[in-house]
Amino acid sequence: MLKIGFIVTPGFPVMSLAALSVFEFANISAEKKLYDIQVLSEDGASIATVAGTGLETTAYGSEHFDTLIIGGNTRVVPSSPKLIAFIAGAAKNSRRISSICTGAFALADAGLLDDRRVTTHWLFTDELKSRFPKIRLEANRLFVVDGSVWTAAGNSAGIDLTLCMLENDYGYDLARSVARILVVDYRRSGGQPQLSALFQINPKSDRIQTALAHVRRNLQASLSVEDLARIAGLGPRQFSRAFRNETGLSPAKAIESIRIEAARLMIEQSRHSVDFIANETGFGDQERMRRAFLRVLGHPPQVVRRMAQVDPAAR
The missing domain is CATH 1.10.10.60 (Homeodomain-like)
Structure with a gap:
């Protein structure tokens, strides 16, 4: 069973959690627990969404994850020293480390994006490039995979990203089955432009x-x-x-x-x-x-x- 850690920050949009539905329905389709999903935060408290609803989380610490995903927010949230240290440690122990939308800033703060191909939501590409000039920004891509680092544009692109992860883990047939259940395209390629x-x-x-x-x-x-x-x-x-x-x-x-x-x-x-x-x-x-x-x-x-x-x- 593969462990998935998904980090949220206060004010995150509910839609960012849609990426986790891919793992959830992979478990349902396979009729066994392929993925253990944990929603994480710095303090393990209830984290409020941008709509004001609360989500129960677990505090991140020494636990290791096969895949760590930094969820997006409606704004660029400063990375705390504890978050940066956790991400840096996860980069050494996790098979994949990933971000959705503004989560790319946390990966960059941890020094993981230098000389890597990355993307983020088009609203934040200029800021990401100006703050981190060493990254190789692919501004108009849905998602980018560069080695063990995976980055997605916006929250809907997070679904494409995790479908790609599912296909890599358990094959095309299961990923296509999950896409059908979610009634989404299987699947938009990472290279497809964010904007037509x-x-x-x-x-x-x-x-x-x-x-x-x-x-x-x-x-x-x-x-x-x-x-x-x-x-x-x-x-x-x-x-x-x-x-x-x-x-x-x-x-x-x-x-x-x-x-x-x-x-x-x-x-x-x-x-x-x-x-x-x-x-x-x-x-x-x-x-x-x-x-x-x-x-x-x-x-x-x-x-x-x-x-x-x-x-x-x-x-």
């Missing part, structure tokens, strides 16, 4: 919006900077500069993001072949699309499709 391309790429000027609307309607076209600049009524250099200023991306990177999102949705929601989808979304061939998926989503198209295939009853 359509949400992120939101320019203010009518000219850039017109160019992007053309992109979304014509994904099969070559979509050169010259063509988009002409549609926007600007010169190519002026267009590229204005596009980057308004979106934070180059035109080429924005086009790729929109193509990946369109292709991912077609792969998850249709039965079209990968070749057909690659042509429809402008990648041209499946190898080019495969490389883009691996780089951005962390999985090739076939794996994305497999993870989206659930029983009609589960839908």
Whole structure:
């Protein structure tokens, strides 16, 4: 039986506990206790959620855990010396040490994130990077696994993180079964962006919006900077500069993001072949699309499709 320790701090959101449901239903599905789950705090007192309800906890101390998870909060909570010491000790004795949302700050305070690939909720990425410049921040990822250190973005991403842990511990079939019980996707890849391309790429000027609307309607076209600049009524250099200023991306990177999102949705929601989808979304061939998926989503198209295939009853 694997012991899971989950640390909470005063004012934590109830949703952060959703990650523990994966372990809870793994026990139910397996009809035996695969995981022993303990909710921990510094003093072992009743800890109030942001909604004001209380949660009974156990004080952390010398006990060892297979997996220690630092839960998130609605704000960055200062790490006490006792917490830092406990996390540092757990890093030596635990197989995995993890964080959800702002829990990454506690791992960083304990010195565990230097030179590691990590993520946190997009609301806190700038603060995390400025306070801990040695980390290798992957700001727009649902979760990141770097050796024994696992970090998740927001509270819903904690479910994806623990499903991945479950799969590593007991295999794909049990993890997929638990995802079906929880009525969640099995499972969003760690590389999937926190925010969709359509949400992120939101320019203010009518000219850039017109160019992007053309992109979304014509994904099969070559979509050169010259063509988009002409549609926007600007010169190519002026267009590229204005596009980057308004979106934070180059035109080429924005086009790729929109193509990946369109292709991912077609792969998850249709039965079209990968070749057909690659042509429809402008990648041209499946190898080019495969490389883009691996780089951005962390999985090739076939794996994305497999993870989206659930029983009609589960839908």
